[in-house]
Amino acid sequence: MDMKNIQSLKTHILQAANTLEKDLKQLSLQIHASPETGMAEFNASTWITEYLAHHGFVVKKATGNLPTAFTASYGQGQPHIAILAEYDALPGLGHACGHNIIGTSAAGAAVLSKPVVDSYGGTITVVGSPSEELHCGKELLIREGVFSDIDLAMMVHPCSQNAVTISTLACINLEIEFTGQSAHSSHNPEEGINALEAMILGFNAINSLRQHIPKSARIHGIITDGGQAANIVPARSAAMLMVRASSMTHLKHLQKRVEACFQGAALATGSKLDCHWANTCYEPMKNNLVMADLFRHNMESIGRTVETKTVDFASTDMGNVSNIVPSIHPLVAIAPPETSLHTTGFLNAAASEEGMKGMMDSVIAMALTVADILGSPEIISEIKKDFYNNKKPD
Ligand SMILES: [Zn+2]
Ligand SMILES: [Zn+2]
Numbered sequence: 499m500d501m502k503n504i505q506s507l508k509t510h511i512l513q514a515a516n517t518l519e520k521d522l523k524q525l526s527l528q529i530h531a532s533p534e535t536g537m538a539e540f541n542a543s544t545w546i547t548e549y550l551a552h553h554g555f556v557v558k559k560a561t562g563n564l565p566t567a568f569t570a571s572y573g574q575g576q577p578h579i580a581i582l583a584e585y586d587a588l589p590g591l592g593h594a595c596g597h598n599i600i601g602t603s604a605a606g607a608a609v610l611s612k613p614v615v616d617s618y619g620g621t622i623t624v625v626g627s628p629s630e631e632l633h634c635g636k637e638l639l640i641r642e643g644v645f646s647d648i649d650l651a652m653m654v655h656p657c658s659q660n661a662v663t664i665s666t667l668a669c670i671n672l673e674i675e676f677t678g679q680s681a682h683s684s685h686n687p688e689e690g691i692n693a694l695e696a697m698i699l700g701f702n703a704i705n706s707l708r709q710h711i712p713k714s715a716r717i718h719g720i721i722t723d724g725g726q727a728a729n730i731v732p733a734r735s736a737a738m739l740m741v742r743a744s745s746m747t748h749l750k751h752l753q754k755r756v757e758a759c760f761q762g763a764a765l766a767t768g769s770k771l772d773c774h775w776a777n778t779c780y781e782p783m784k785n786n787l788v789m790a791d792l793f794r795h796n797m798e799s800i801g802r803t804v805e806t807k808t809v810d811f812a813s814t815d816m817g818n819v820s821n822i823v824p825s826i827h828p829l830v831a832i833a834p835p836e837t838s839l840h841t842t843g844f845l846n847a848a849a850s851e852e853g854m855k856g857m858m859d860s861v862i863a864m865a866l867t868v869a870d871i872l873g874s875p876e877i878i879s880e881i882k883k884d885f886y887n888n889k890k891p892d
Pocket of ligand 1: 840
């Protein structure tokens with residue numbers, strides 16, 4: 499290993515980060531100010547790819563037939579490192595998950611890694627992955643073969659603490675629709691079949707189920723259609739739910755029990771049930787411990803105190819990537835510990851001074867980690883060894 503060269507590259511990275519800061523902040527705040535939800539992130543993906551093209555990356559748009567996906571590559575051949583960009587916002591809440599920071603930190607880290615690629619060879623590709631929140635976008639990219647040439651993958655998610663390994667739940671989306679029969683709610687209610695009552699019964703059945711499921715499991719949803727007027731028996735009701743469990747096996751089991759809750763409600767009310775499970779599923783994260791150690795060291799070297807434990811982090815489609823190639827999904831603190839993701843508090847943090855500091859620290863820590871990896875074939879084989887020895891959660 500040529501330590502001297504790695505050290506001088508790392509020194510260069512630390513100095514060069516300042517020159518990117520102004521543009522990256524502007525890009526991040528611009529995305530924050532015009533939030534776009536999953537699969538509609540046209541501005542964000544355009545702005546990020548323009549930035550990368552300007553810095554000499556070869557951009558391919560609409561990767562895997564997803565209009566707002568992209569890849570942007572620099573260098574040639576193996577090792578091939580993917581840095582994942584997310585840029586979707588939450589419906590009604592904006593960038594309350596801080597994906598404006600994820601998208602820009604991925605782009606910044608890739609640009610900052612260029613001298614490393616120039617020195618050691620290999621390729622850095624920013625994979626623009628749409629709709630993390632709503633459609634499990636990375637799974638769609640995996641199915642299109644986007645990761646077939648990738649050796650390892652990383653990204654950083656803003657949070658309220660610094661951490662390098664996360665524990666996430668398997669998660670699947672469910673759409674429920676009940677069809678009943680409309681009638682006048684006062685004049686001839688006996689002729690109606692109440693689709694809203696079916697939905698309420700289904701939700702209540704799930705609440706009864708809740709006390710008998712593992713405590714890590716989660717079932718939560720919203721009713722998106724509960725009828726049109728109080729004096730019409732609702733002929734249609736609809737809901738969106740998410741079901742989560744600690745492993746894919748536990749999730750499959752829980753799905754059957756959730757579906758039974760709605761089947762029971764259909765039977766009780768005489769309405770017709772349509773139960774539509776998503777054809778993608780968020781898989782639990784498999785943390786690459788070698789990459790995590792490198793990242794921890796680099797985060798600490800720029801003055802952050804990093805959590806020693808694995809941190810619970812709901813679900814992410816990076817879990818799917820982590821089961822295909824060695825991956826990390828570290829967290830960078832941009833808000834006080836009590837600030838939860840998906841709240842207005844976190845929305846504000848994602849555009850704050852702390853948020854921009856977290857973005858720049860993510861840029862630097864990822865580029866330093868790229869230097870560690872591309873600078874050492876031994877480390878790459880350690881990373882792969884950890885990946886193959888580390889069992890997939892069952
Ligand atoms: Zn989120
Ligand atoms: Zn997120």
